Amino acid sequence: MQRGFGWWSILRLGAVQAAIGAITMLATSLLNRLMVLEYGLAAGIPAGLVAWHYGVQLSRPLWGHGSDIGRRRTPWILAGMVTLGLGALLAVRGVTLLDEMHVQGIALSVLAFTLIGAGVGAAGTSVLALLATGVAPERRAAAAAVTWIMMVFGIVVAAGTAGALLDPYSEQRLAAVASGVVGVAVLVTLLATFRLEGRAAPGRFRAGSSPPPSLREALTEIFADDEARRFTLFIFVSMLAYSMQDLILEPFTGLVFAMTPGQSTSLSSLQNSGVLIGMIVTGIGGSAFRGRLPIELRTWTMLGCLGSAAALAGLVLAARVGPGWPLAANIALLGLFNGAFAVSAIGSMMGLAGVGRRNGEGVRMGVWGTAQAIAFGLGGLLGALGVDFTRAALGRPGTAFALIFAIEAGLFLFSAMLAMRTRATPTPSIALRSAGI
Structure with missing residues (x-):
């Protein structure tokens, strides 16, 4: 009988969750504050953008189905992380346009948060689906704890690091910090998922089962x-x-x-x-x-x-x-x-x-x-x-x-x-x- 994910594999998927949390923090927390305080927008605008990124996640079943029929989750995780990172960088650019080109900045922010919602949906859904197929029943509660604790850890570390590096604030410094967070998060995801699925996810499709619906x-x-x-x-x-x-x-x-x-x-x-x-x-x-x-x-x-x-x-x-x-x-x-x-x-x-x-x-x-x-x-x-x-x-x-x-x-x-x-x-x-x- 094949073995499910070991603890090291679970920790690797937890690192992916930490990376998702780190990039999401940029958009839903840091940029939210900057829009209201530094750029003087009504609080409802960033709140509406955050709500929109949740609305985009109505597409989660579509991303999950794609990983079902593709018989691999890793490409969907990687594609989702790249989309999420691109969305975060575009959101930063949208914020920096607000002073000179207000309408264009808002429009770019809407596009950016659309990509953020799609990226979180694709990567997050595929990580959970991979855990569901690879983790033995007796380890599921611990696996959920590990991955969610690591996600919180990623948010805390990214927030603390970004906050320290942003002082004194400038748009150039914001772009550099955001690029650093996104770059590290994508690199962590690449390393964490390298050969993970092929070696550590036995039973990806149940024996004797029909093709995915x-x-x-x-x-x-x-x-x-x-x-x-x-x-x-x-x-x-x-x-x-x-x-x-x-x-x-x-x-x-x-x-x-x-x-x-x-x-x-x-x-x-x-x-x-x-x-x-x-x-x-x-x-x-x-x-x-x-x-x-x-x-x-x-x-x-x-x-x-x-x-x-x-x-x-x-x-x-x-x-x-x-x-x-x-x-x-x-x-x-x-x-x-x-x-x-x-x-x-x-x-x-x-x-x-x-x-x-x-x-x-x-x-x-x-x-x-x-x-x-x-x-x-x-x-x-x-x-x-x-x-x-x-x-x-x-x-x-x-x-x-x-x-x-x-x-x-x-x-x-x-x-x-x-x-x-x-x-x-x-x-x-x-x-x-x-x-x-």
């Missing part, structure tokens, strides 16, 4: 499968809840707890540290019980959702109590359970990707990646708009934040119910249906 057939099969439909809904609802807090947590600490920007940033760092710890603990725990993985992954997912709901309920109370509430501990717990949920959900995604009637892991990963991208794009926007409208209507910031946090908690409770009914690997009945019986 067409895109329409694959999508029809997915949405005719109750398990796949339920899991798609779970991904959308849970990621919507996960992302609604992104744009409102720091304003919450400032408006309700009168914290300074530095104090709010420190709490944000504490939350991210909690996310990393939750990922590590879940990665270890979810892979520690061989032979019982489907139950364990589902249990970790439910615990992550329920714990996140409880932490958000704590923030509802914090909005009412104000100063005096143990806010730091509350936010750290939120990060911890968010990390546990995220890793176990990705591990479950890997397990369900291979239960189709024919080889279609890429399309399945693409569908779930699309659900995640739409949820991320909507979540931050709905959270921020919800707070704004509620504050305007009620005139009480604490009540406005409490309402949004309560909605998030409800979404996480609904997600836990969906997770309880979702399996991470095929049961006998699914296996029989997959064989056409």
Whole structure:
């Protein structure tokens, strides 16, 4: 019997995720700030560009299907990274045009973020599909933890390095720093994927299986499968809840707890540290019980959702109590359970990707990646708009934040119910249906 990916191969794919995170950081974080502060654009313009790059990721099933029928994932990963890097460099050029040629700069930025969305979709979907086909079931939770931790690591390192090298700011320095980040990320991807798939991904196509289906057939099969439909809904609802807090947590600490920007940033760092710890603990725990993985992954997912709901309920109370509430501990717990949920959900995604009637892991990963991208794009926007409208209507910031946090908690409770009914690997009945019986 052939062996799946070893830890070294998993780490190599994690390096690809780190490279994706590093380039994406340039567009969604660094350029966002520059457009608003250095170039005086309305905040809605960069926010709209970021939302557009999520919208482009509706194409994820198409990229996943391409890697299915091509019988190799690596070319799609490399093509996606090159597209992502080109998009990031064009986005930098678009920003530098804003002073002299405003309309042209905006138009180039739209094109750039289109390429960024396509690149993230192609590379990210193919990495997940390769993990789904190459990682043994007992290692999926740990593999998800490793790759996502490395992605966060890539974002942190790139942000810290770029921030240090950009001072004092100039457009020439921005172009040089962006070129350096993109160049290193593409080189890392080339080295990480060199001969990876041919040597370390046994069982790429299941023995005796039919050729991969067409895109329409694959999508029809997915949405005719109750398990796949339920899991798609779970991904959308849970990621919507996960992302609604992104744009409102720091304003919450400032408006309700009168914290300074530095104090709010420190709490944000504490939350991210909690996310990393939750990922590590879940990665270890979810892979520690061989032979019982489907139950364990589902249990970790439910615990992550329920714990996140409880932490958000704590923030509802914090909005009412104000100063005096143990806010730091509350936010750290939120990060911890968010990390546990995220890793176990990705591990479950890997397990369900291979239960189709024919080889279609890429399309399945693409569908779930699309659900995640739409949820991320909507979540931050709905959270921020919800707070704004509620504050305007009620005139009480604490009540406005409490309402949004309560909605998030409800979404996480609904997600836990969906997770309880979702399996991470095929049961006998699914296996029989997959064989056409």
